[in-house]
Amino acid sequence: MTKHIELLAPGGDIDCIKAAIAAGADAIYCGLDKFNARNRAQNIDFANLQGILRLAHASNCQIFLTLNIIIVESEIPPLIRLLNKLVKTKIDGVIVQDFGMLYLLGKYFPGLKIHASTQLTTHNEDQVKFLSKLKATRVNLSRELSLDEIQSLASTGHENNMLTEVFVHGSYCISFSGLCYFSSVHGGKSGNRGRCSQPCRDQYVTTAVGKDFPLNLKDNSAYADLQELADAGVDSVKIEGRIKKFHYVYTVVDAWKKQLLRLDKHDKLITDKHDLHKVFNREFSNGFLAGDINKSMFIDNSRDNSAIRRAEIKGGCTDENIQQAKRELYDLKTEIIQTVQKDIARLSIAKAPLTLTVSGEVSSPLKLAVQTPDTSFTVFSDRLAQKNKHCAQGLNTEILLEKFKALNDTEYFIQHIDGENLQDDLFLPFKDLTIIQKKILCILNGTQGVVAPVEVPLLDKPTSLSIRPTLSLLISSVKDLHHLTSLIRSNAIEADIYFQLPQSFKNKYAELRKIFTENNIIPWFPSVLIGEDYRDSVEFLHQLQPQRPQHIVTDNTGIAYEAYQKGIAWIAGPTLNIVNSFSLLCLKEHFNCSGAFISNEISKIQIKGIKKPDDFKLYYSIYHPINLVTSRQCLFHQVTGCHKDRIDTHCIQHCEKTSSIKNLKGRTLFIKKTQGNYHRIYNEVNFLNTDIVTDVPNLFSSFFIDLRNITTKTNREVDTATLIKLFGNYLNGDFDAAKSLKQSLHPTTDIQYKKGI
Structure with missing residues (x-):
């Protein structure tokens, strides 16, 4: 069934x-x-x-x-x-x-x-x-x-x-939801805050294969x-x-x-x-659901496709047919609107009226009969009413209306209180009236009862300690690892090395295991791990466990859960979008998380408000190419073309391409596909924020720089060893190094740090 x-x-x-x-x-x-x-x-x-x-x-x-x-x-x-x-x-x-x-x-x-x-x-x-x-x-x-x-x-x-x-x-969406920073970087409108301006729907300079809307699904x-x-x-x-x-x-x-x-x-x-074609649509696809991620999922038009489809059915997209289709759709839309307006006019969101009939006399419980359009019931006071011996006025409808005003915060409103059978000069303590109100609320709210306001305790700032932040480096290739290891040894540089793992392990499992066995490096698990790729990542995590890395970094909560289950120390990565103290508390208390990256989307003021738990480390990436989009779709179909119509497992494993598109304002986006990974779009220039080191002292345990080989318009004027030394010197108090860094890395942006969310 x-x-x-x-x-x-x-x-x-x-x-x-x-x-x-x-x-x-x-x-x-x-x-x-x-x-x-x-x-x-x-x-x-x-x-x-x-x-x-x-x-x-x-x-x-x-x-x-x-x-x-x-x-x-x-x-x-x-x-x-x-x-x-x-x-x-x-x-x-x-x-x-x-x-x-x-x-x-x-x-x-x-x-x-x-x-x-x-x-x-x-x-x-x-x-x-x-x-x-x-x-x-x-x-x-x-x-x-x-x-x-x-x-x-x-x-x-x-x-x-x-x-x-x-x-x-x-x-x-062209990007996995929650992993899109396109609108945030380009317009200060974060998708993680509900402000997405949909730059993926924009028109771009016509691509090599003749597409004007290359990111439009x-x-x-x-x-x-x-x-x-x-x-x-x-x-x-x-x-x-x-x-x-x-x-x-x-x-x-x-x-x-x-x-x-x-x-x-x-x-x-x-x-x-x-x-479904009667109303707005961009044509339809079930490509993801069918497991058929193909180039026909794109449409080179961000507007409503209804008229185009209607014209095609009637003989083709001639100007005459398009105009006729638009007229027909307008008439149809008008008809739908008029019909629906009649239907919804009969539906009201007005609260239901509530009538209270109050009666009582000395030495008897106060009685309240409650009448709504749906039901009626009676409640009584726990205490017997008394003769009013106070100077204040006795019970009356005005007092009861004031004391029962919380009933107006429900799906009902007090339309009338009838006090005709209420004896003059009657007295009942206000706390007893509150009890009566709670009884009524319990019945009106079903079994939910009355919930007292919760006072969440404010988090204390941890004991102020002087923190000397370390430098950490992110790479993703064996070639970079050998080069970097040699540089660190020969130049006596102090830095931790993190290695970005691919989203798909299939052909690199043995090679990657050997890398971690032979080198003192820390694994960084990616944000998207689906199906067999996820199971391979879990197995890899288990294989690493005997090596006892000091910790792992993960942008994927599935790996975080598995690390927690296995007692492996883990750090929450930057795409987990952590921006407040209670998020840190959540990860520490529920999953024994030992540290977290603070999101690069938030500003200096927003970062300063964060209070980290005791015995918990905070991390921040101060230099990296900005990953705007992570997509399961092939981004080259609409840009440079591809001899394949659809993505297959071979594409994920072996495809390695780069390209770019330019929007109508002249800004370039870099598209990159590496072996074992999904397609990504990178910002025109890299992120560089040296100010945070002095703006927010004694908060971060480590600052990251991303040394992966990702081409953007940011130029590097010094070799890797000099670059690392400049960052290291800056963290060690040589503040002139910040000026050298900005001269050595240009152009860059820190717009998110300035604007926040």
Whole structure:
């Protein structure tokens, strides 16, 4: 028997939420006006949330609140105030990215169900276990996964009491979510803060193969793959689109609802996407889901494709056919809007009225009869009412309205208090009125009860100690290792060497094992490790364990979980996006993490607010090429072309290429594919931030410089030995070395450090 799969719809504003409900969504994800990853959506304010919850729940629809951004230190107090308000609602779940928020929710707000955002880049089994340990109840998987990969993760999720949801309609991203810094570097609008300006959709200088939009993917659509998703064990199918309008939401949700109903009834599924083509789309692809990552997933047009497709069906994309298609779509859109407006006009997010009838006399309990449109009940005071012997006024409706005002913070509002049967000059202590209010709240909120505000203790700064930071070097090739080792020995340089491991080990397993056996270097595990590549990485970690490296660095939470399980010291890498003290506490307390990189996205002021736990090391990369995008797709299809139409395992293992594209403002992006790794896009110039050494003293244990061979427009005027010496001298107090570094490495940028997030 096929289980029922939840249909999860976007709700960018109130009309979209109503449209999703009218179309039959089982659940809706929406954001408040802060702390969510769709700042461009209109979103909702807290004042409307209770009415939205009432409307949704009356329609058998759940509401999940998106709190899916990274949180800087100064935002922790307002975040805690918000969470204290949310626990008093009937919200069905909160969607989270930040480790600090995961820590706060798990420890202080257990009444809120935690959903792990797609921004956490979840794509292997141990990442699911990592999130389960943090009390997440469901996870939204990376969009780049195939059905077989999804099935494995869904199975692991169910074994760990976690549901899995998968995006099935809407925008594809060229980068793995959570690992994209494109908008952050180029426009100061971080994707990890919900401000992505979508530079991947921009027009670029025409490429060698004639493409103007070389990074623009078609939209995701798994409409014809629903049975396979059900067979894979997926619990929820999620529609992307919180910046779309209500007519779009209704149309897409309605089409998917019909498909899901057919699945429930074991009817033949619809294969025609006609209804989905009525509204905005960039044409559709299921390439990732099908495990067929091919060049047809791109479209050289970032605009709506609806009219083009309609014209093609009617004989071709002539000017006449395009204009006719646009007129027809406009009329169709108008018709849809008018129909949906009628449907949603009948839906109200107004709170329900509450009538209180109060009666009481001396030496009897105070009686309150509560009437709502849905129910009625009666509560009594625990204490007997007394004759008022105080100078103050006795109980009356004005006093009761003031003392019961917390009832207005629920899905109800006090419409009227009837005190006709309330004896004059009656007295009851205010604390007893509070008890009555709590009784009413318990009944109105079902079994949730009344939750007292949580006061999260502020974190103390650790004992101030003078820290002499060390220098660390990152490389990724055997050739670089031999050269660097020789330089360090001959020049008596003090530095730790970290070796960046590839994402795929297949043909390099023995070679890499030998490297670590014969050299005193530290392994650095990459951010994306899927399927067999992940299992190879785990095996490699186990092989390293007898060598007892002082620690490892990992950008992948699956490897972090495995290291924790095996008692291996580990450092959280920079793409884990750590920006606040509670994230550090989370990793230390739950996974015995011994240190972490602070994200390069945040500013001096934002870094200064971070308090590290005792016996915990902080790291920061002060010089590196900026990895803007990490993609599972081939980025050369649209740029230089490729003799293959699709990616295969041989491509990942053996392909090694570089190229570049230029945007219309003249900025160059460097595309690089190395053996054993996915495609990456690098910024035009490297990141260099020497100021942090003096701006934030006695915080960081080590500063990193990236010596990997990655070509950008940053020129190096000195040899490697001199460069390392300059950095080392600077860390040792020779502040003139900073000037020499800026002269030796140019041009560079530290825009993220200046702007922050």
